[in-house]
Amino acid sequence: MTKQESAQENQQAEAQAVDEHQQADAEAAADESEATQAETLTQEADERLAELELALATAEQRADEANDRAVRAVAEMENIRRRAAQEVDKAHKFALEKFANELLTTVDNLERALQIAADAEDVNANFLEGIELTYKGLQSTLNKFGVEAVGEEGEVFNPELHQAMSMQAVEGKDSNTILAVMQKGYTLSGRLLRPAMVMVVKN
Structure with missing residues (x-):
């Protein structure tokens, strides 16, 4: 092999080495670009995921608040309905209170007339x-309209229904029993219209 041929081979080898080196650099650059692009996509995906999670948490919070408001509204409506029903019931029961009180005077007068007779x-x-x-x-x-008389001789004295006008010691009778009724008391649907005026045994 002549020197000229040897030089040509060396030049070809060097050229091939340069080409291989350039190709390797290009491949490395391509790999780096792909890695950078993948990293960017991953970062964007993470950011999007974070945004979606925040949006989901916000939506869940709003849904909870709306549900809480709905539950409170239903409870308030139920309370209003129950109070209204109680007021109506109370109005039905006690609408006659004044009228019944006026009639009691007539009842007292008739009882006095019967006693005199x-x-x-x-x-x-x-x-x-x-x-x-x-x-x-x-x-x-x-x-018929829920007005009931209270206060009978022999009953146990009840300060919620009876008013003691006097007390008297009586042998053979238990203490705290009604000895005599001076004026009957009355209730309207269980609510006291007026107490019975009574004499109570106190031994």
Whole structure:
């Protein structure tokens, strides 16, 4: 092999080495570019995921708040409905309170008339019967609308229903029992209209 041929081979080898080196550099650059692009895509995906998670958390919070408001609104409506029903029921029960109180005076007067007639020696039977029928009819009407008499002799004294006008020691009777009723008391649907005025045994 001549020197000229040897030089040509060396030049070809060097050229091939340069080409291979350039190709390797190009491949490395391409790999680096792909890695950078992949890293960018991953970063963008992470950012998008974070945005979606934040949006989801916000939506869940708003949904919880809306649900809470709805539950409170339903509870408030139920409370309003229950209060209204109670007010209507109370109005039905006690609408007659004033009227019933006015009628009690008439009942008292009829009871006094019956007592006077019972103590009198000469009373017209028809007149007495008329008073008794009027008294019974009025009592029946009051009972029909929930007005009930309270206070009977022999009952245990109850300060919520009875008003003690006097106390008296009586042998053979238990303490704190009603000895006499001076004026009957009345309730309207369980609510006290007026207490019974009574004399109470105190031994």
